[in-house]
Amino acid sequence: MxxxxxxxxxxxALPLPTLEHTLERYLDSVRAVVDDNEYANTKKVVERFAKGIGRELHEQLKTNIEKRQERNWLSxxxxxxxxxxxRLPIAPTISMTGFNCLVPPETDSQLTRICVHMYACAxxxxxxxxxxxxxSYVGKHPLTMHQYKHFFNTCRIPHKGCDELMSVFRTVSEDPRRPPTHVVVMRNGHMFMFDLxxxxxxxxxxxxxxxxxxxxQQSDQSPGLGLVLLLHYHEMNGQK
Known part of the structure; x- marks a missing residue:
């Protein structure tokens, strides 16, 4: 195996499409959501872009890729x-990785579903x-699995303008020591942590x-500070 x-x-390495190919794909995607007049105007804008600043930007991108020698210039x-x-609320509107619910809602209770979900994730x-x-394959061609290293032991560090991803996940072959295996549970304004x-x-x-x-039982005794609400604040509020 x-x-x-x-x-x-x-x-x-991920190839860089030609400018012509990219613009053709763009027009194909636009065609489905605009009428004939809007499409004609859009096509004129695309043609001007291709003959003007678009060519210059494409060459700059190609040069940057060659200098950095990146395997995936898009990543x-x-x-x-x-x-x-x-900068809009992160939860529940956006998630880089995640799992669907493994147990149907009608099964027993919320706690039962959560514990089964945690066990399956582990x-x-x-x-x-x-x-x-x-x-993963497309036909006989394997796909990169790099993103799977961000499923666990990865967190998002807030910064002004652009946040940062930090990951300490390692495979056994990279580091035999087990990485962090705790989970964080948020309930009633409290945050709890325990190891799986x-x-x-x-x-x-x-x-x-x-x-x-x-x-x-512990969280029902009194409401917590609700620090998790910071996830829902706009950029400046969240950083404060």
Whole structure:
């Protein structure tokens, strides 16, 4: 069986499309949402762009890629512009990685669903860390699995203008020492933390459930400071 990240250093670098190809794709996407007059005007703007500043910008981009020798010239720009500069509420409007609910809502209780979800996420964590997670393919062609290293042990550090991603995730082959395995639970304005492992052994779902029940009992005694609300504030409020 191939290891999860086996192909990552062997895959070709992301190619830069020609300016003509990019503009053709743009016009194709625009055509579905504008009428004939709007499309005709848009096409004129695109043609002027292609003959003017567009050519200059494309050459600058090509030069920058060659200087930096980046394997994925789009990655840094995408992370910063689409995610890290986002200044509207982060939760629940945006998430770089995440998992869908694993248990239907009608099953028993919220705590039961959460503990099963936590346990399943921990199993995924182990699978990725041990590089047993299956590689994604398009036909016979493998895709990079690099983003899977950001599923766990990664946090977003707030800064003015553009935030920063910090990750301490390591596979077993990179570092045999186990990275952080705690989880943070927020309830009723309180923040709690507990480790999903004891003596290097993953807690069972009933053991996780017991810890969640303790959190509910403690948080019900009084409302907390609600620091988690900072996630919903605009940039300047959140940084303060």
């Amino acid at each position: 191939k290891k999860t990240f086996e192909y990552d250093d062997k895959l070709p 840094k720009w995408w992370d910063e512009e689409i995610y890290l500069k986002w 199993l995924v964590f182990e699978t990725i860390r041990e590089e047993r997670y299956p590689i 492992y004891e003596s290097n052994k993953l807690l069972t779902p009933p053991e996780i459930l017991k810890r969640l029940e303790d959190i509910v």
